[in-house]
Amino acid sequence: MVDDTKQRLINAAGEMFAEKGYEAASIRDICQRAEANLAAVNYHFVEKRQLYVAAVRHAQCCRQEDVPFPEWPAEMPAVDRLRAFVETMFARMLAGDRPRWHLEIMLRELARPTEACAAVVEDYIRPMADTLRGILRDLLPDDMSEEQRWMIGFSVVGQILFYYVHQPIIRLLMQNVQTTEMPLDQLANHVTRFTLAAIGAGPAVVRPVPTATGSAL
Amino acid sequence: MVDDTKQRLINAAGEMFAEKGYEAASIRDICQRAEANLAAVNYHFVEKRQLYVAAVRHAQCCRQEDVPFPEWPAEMPAVDRLRAFVETMFARMLAGDRPRWHLEIMLRELARPTEACAAVVEDYIRPMADTLRGILRDLLPDDMSEEQRWMIGFSVVGQILFYYVHQPIIRLLMQNVQTTEMPLDQLANHVTRFTLAAIGAGPAVVRPVPTATGSAL
DNA sequence: GATTGTTTCATACGAACGTTTGAATCAATC
DNA sequence: GATTGATTCAAACGTTCGTATGAAACAATC
Numbered sequence: 001m002v003d004d005t006k007q008r009l010i011n012a013a014g015e016m017f018a019e020k021g022y023e024a025a026s027i028r029d030i031c032q033r034a035e036a037n038l039a040a041v042n043y044h045f046v047e048k049r050q051l052y053v054a055a056v057r058h059a060q061c062c063r064q065e066d067v068p069f070p071e072w073p074a075e076m077p078a079v080d081r082l083r084a085f086v087e088t089m090f091a092r093m094l095a096g097d098r099p100r101w102h103l104e105i106m107l108r109e110l111a112r113p114t115e116a117c118a119a120v121v122e123d124y125i126r127p128m129a130d131t132l133r134g135i136l137r138d139l140l141p142d143d144m145s146e147e148q149r150w151m152i153g154f155s156v157v158g159q160i161l162f163y164y165v166h167q168p169i170i171r172l173l174m175q176n177v178q179t180t181e182m183p184l185d186q187l188a189n190h191v192t193r194f195t196l197a198a199i200g201a202g203p204a205v206v207r208p209v210p211t212a213t214g215s216a217l
Numbered sequence: 218m219v220d221d222t223k224q225r226l227i228n229a230a231g232e233m234f235a236e237k238g239y240e241a242a243s244i245r246d247i248c249q250r251a252e253a254n255l256a257a258v259n260y261h262f263v264e265k266r267q268l269y270v271a272a273v274r275h276a277q278c279c280r281q282e283d284v285p286f287p288e289w290p291a292e293m294p295a296v297d298r299l300r301a302f303v304e305t306m307f308a309r310m311l312a313g314d315r316p317r318w319h320l321e322i323m324l325r326e327l328a329r330p331t332e333a334c335a336a337v338v339e340d341y342i343r344p345m346a347d348t349l350r351g352i353l354r355d356l357l358p359d360d361m362s363e364e365q366r367w368m369i370g371f372s373v374v375g376q377i378l379f380y381y382v383h384q385p386i387i388r389l390l391m392q393n394v395q396t397t398e399m400p401l402d403q404l405a406n407h408v409t410r411f412t413l414a415a416i417g418a419g420p421a422v423v424r425p426v427p428t429a430t431g432s433a434l
Numbered sequence: 435g436a437t438t439g440t441t442t443c444a445t446a447c448g449a450a451c452g453t454t455t456g457a458a459t460c461a462a463t464c
Numbered sequence: 465g466a467t468t469g470a471t472t473c474a475a476a477c478g479t480t481c482g483t484a485t486g487a488a489a490c491a492a493t494c
Binding site: 118197201 | 240343378
């Protein structure tokens with residue numbers, strides 16, 4: 001393979017950046033993990049920052065082709081497309097076949113963007129947002145305000161991301177609950193049904209319990 | 218005030234830890250912002266790590282009394298309590314009357330817990346979780362599984378946190394949309410209605426658009 | 435096999451880091 | 465006003481950081 005060490009550096013750096021953050025991951029540790037010489041970073045990337053950017057870009061490229069959004073047929077109902085969308089996002093997050101740092105480093109960028117990676121992040125996020133918005137456009141009435149459409153989209157993505165970003169809390173809170181690690185499709189099912197019910201495109205996730213007094217909202 | 222510089226150090230440290238993370242915030246910068254001598258950290262806290270823990274603990278204590286959950290009367294309908302819960306969480310996040318770092322440093326801990334702060338974080342999160350679960354217990358049927366109840370709770374909190382944690386993405390995506398910064402009560406309204414509709418305790422956030430084909434989920 | 439360009443290596447540099455130290459300063463007590 | 469304990473200060477410690485450098489090793493061309 002051409003530039004084997006260059007690729008090894010990107011992988012090692014990605015792992016460490018994702019795990020410890022930019023500042024806490026030292027070039028020396030990265031090179032040791034990559035089994036490369038200390039000066040290799042300077043030779044291949046000139047600067048630490050550029051190695052970081054390369055890692056982010058690599059993660060973005062890989063995830064594009066990793067768990068791609070399926071090519072849904074035009075006649076596929078919006079409801080099913082939403083379900084497929086949610087499932088794909090969960091698969092991207094929880095599927096273990098690809099290195100975890102690809103996602104992890106992108107999520108770091110998503111929460112606290114680096115100036116140097118803004119474009120890469122936008123390339124990563126924009127297609128997903130467009131896909132979801134396309135689905136919601138079909139699912140929601142035409143006269144709905146642009147802003148409200150966004151908020152519904154955020155409600156979908158917020159639910160999904162929570163399960164990854166705040167995994168530590170979930171484990172902490174649920175440590176007493178006997179559970180089987182919440183399989184992927186169960187999560188996807190929940191979020192999809194929750195959303196569809198919320199926008200009136202599906203049954204509630206539960207039969208409604210008889211409420212004592214109807215409360216004006 | 219007793220130990221004025223000690224408190225100044227905690228505040229300055231909190232700001233910097235919240236902004237740049239633990240490693241990237243240097244003792245020198247912290248002391249400069251606190252207008253204290255470099256050795257002050259060692260004198261008052263012995264170690265950098267202990268200063269960090271003190272900052273986290275301080276943030277947790279303050280936020281307890283900051284925007285406390287209102288003492289809801291026993292007869293208050295669960296629907297209204299949910300609305301109040303969501304509003305309080307948003308207020309805690311977006312209200313600008315208290316230093317931002319209190320929340321920010323807790324969210325960092327929530328996403329990537331530090332061993333030394335585990336107990337503090339649990340004290341922070343557990344009451345909120347209990348409150349929400351109490352509301353959901355009244356709102357959901359009794360025969361619902363513990364696991365499913367948790368997932369609905371996560372759907373609520375996931376929506377709320379998204380607006381804070383991923384503010385950068387929201388700004389990026391919505392930069393073309395003319396919007397008025399999304400006022401607090403509008404967000405709270407959306408999340409509450411979205412959730413109530415999802416669990417069948419309220420009307421859908423939109424009148425359902427007539428779907429072409431009903432799709433089995 | 436000498437030459438050339440690329441990649442690796444051991445080593446060194448200066449800066450910044452967390453931490454330490456001992457003297458200086460302050461505030462209160464007698 | 466001397467004594468004591470708590471706090472601040474300037475200066476230095478040894479480490480580790482990112483980066484730079486020049487020689488060695490390697491590969492390919494002629």
